[in-house]
Amino acid sequence: MSVHPKRLAGLDGLRGIAVALVVVFHFFPAVLPGGFIGVDVFFVISGFLITGLLIGERDETGRIALGRFWKRRALRLVPPLIPLVLILCTAAWLIGGDVLVGLGWQLVGAITFGYNWVSIAGSASYFSATAPELFRNLWSLAVEEQFYLVWPFALLGLLLVRNGWLRLALVAALALASAAWMGLLYEAVDPTRVYYGSDTHSFGLFTGAALALLLRRSGFPSGPAPRLAALLGRWRSRLGVAALAGLLVAALTLPDTGMVTYRGGLLLVSLLTAVVIWAAVRGPGFGPALDTGPLRYLGERSYGIYLWHWPVLVLVQAAWPAAGVSQPVLTGIGVGMLAGALTLLAAGASYRWLELPVRTTGVRGSIRRLNSRMTGVRGRFVLLGLVGATALFLTTGTTAALVTAPTQTSAQNEIERGEKAVDAAERQAEQAARRTSRPAASALDRPAPGDLITAVGDSVMLASAAELQADFPGIAIDATVSRGMGAAPDILAAQAEAGTLRPVVVVGLGTNGPIRASQLAAIRTVIGPDRELILVTAFAERDWTAGVNEDLARFSARHRQVELADWHAAIAPHTEVLAEDNIHPGPAGGRIYADAIRAALKRLAEPPPEPGLEVYRLPDPAGSAVPRPPLLLP
Structure with a gap:
């Protein structure tokens, strides 16, 4: 008697497609901006297979052995995680720096299969590009494992309902409720809560479960009309191809933080995946076509590929500092190809030497098989020595990584330094305003340079705040993390x-x-029209940076009172003064940032009236005949 399902045509190929979408999304996001949908494809496959497995066991044995079910899940998921954690934590310790930040809570999330909720509780962001979170990809594994824990109990209750259509409607209602909850809680600024939440992101698992119930046909009063059944049979492969094409379109177009993704987009992805699975497993042609050699190879190793690809990418980026953002495409391709090669090697080794043996013979059987291949006392002694030394090294490395992990990244340190400088300046201004009553300014007054400047920016400007204040005393700085250009008009208004x-x-x-x-x-x-505008160029290893800088340069060239502060050109030869994210400046970088703004002011300045001074005369916004005092730039 066997309760293990037979291999279903097309599912390995679909897994291969799903993991390829996710890997390309992470390695080359400009190529597949919506490749994250591969995770939702995995969710539907998992819900379909697990539900089919449980129903098949009940049909064959009259019961569901929950202990055996969870043991099989543990043997499938846990063994590959152990070397992953030990090897990658040790590698992170050897590299050092920002990759160690938050490692303790990440391991807690990984060990408890609660990574998603630990991340939500700690306000971690899936969409943050500044924090190199080593095990971020384990959030989806946590969602699946939580489903595996709860769903067997719910399914046992559902199977008590004799009417198959009612059972199907109840599961569909669960899927719709989860999707609706995602749409309701969605926040455009950062949708991490709805993306990570088991309550908001389980509709794919329920969609797969509903498909398994439908294909089992148990308890359904009658099947579809003969004409409809014949029509579906003739169009099955075409519908599968169309649904697969829809998934590829979604991978090319869905934005990772856009409203359309979380208010219907991911639910549509789940439904399209269900159609692909139905077309693959219910008839010849389409399913075997999906199981082509390369896709099947990736699909069989998809679990290991998914586990390894993200942390390997993070470590490669940390160990391979950018050679310069002047060629971000070439740098990104090199990093991606190296990370891809290492991922395939690690996942292949895990599949060959760990996953397959444990899956077929169990942990003890795998140990006995390995032991039987070592002949003689000397061979066993060498094997035990190698295993012991490796285990000791990896355990020591992991412990050292946890002990030496910094509390925050170097970029966060620089941003915090800027926040303190801005807060201190605001407190001093408030205290000065309370102590004195300033008289009206006269035409002969010469204000400090910063008294005439309002600066609005993002975390890069915030990290440079202390240096801006030193160069332009009195400057008003309004800067914060993750702010985009779209926020500027309202702030300035x-x-x-x-x-x-x-x-x-x-x-x-x-x-x-x-x-x-x-x-x-x-x-x-x-x-x-009476104010001067300085636009600061961007410096970051992002796909949009070149386009942003071109737009800023084009706009400044068309307007007489707009000048460009070329931070990108100024900092490119001096990336060593940036934080480890290669974006946020330290004190030396902040001085370069301030110098770029000073150079822009000088280009806007009138010729100096006397030697040694450069004068920047500003128009009077009120239209007064009294000229505004000059801004002196020594």
């Missing part, structure tokens, strides 16, 4: 309405995403 917007406006908001010409035009409209 609010300052203009409050009367706090100064004559020179510096905007540094190109790091976190593409920009549009309409956003720059809106900024120019808000600040008005």
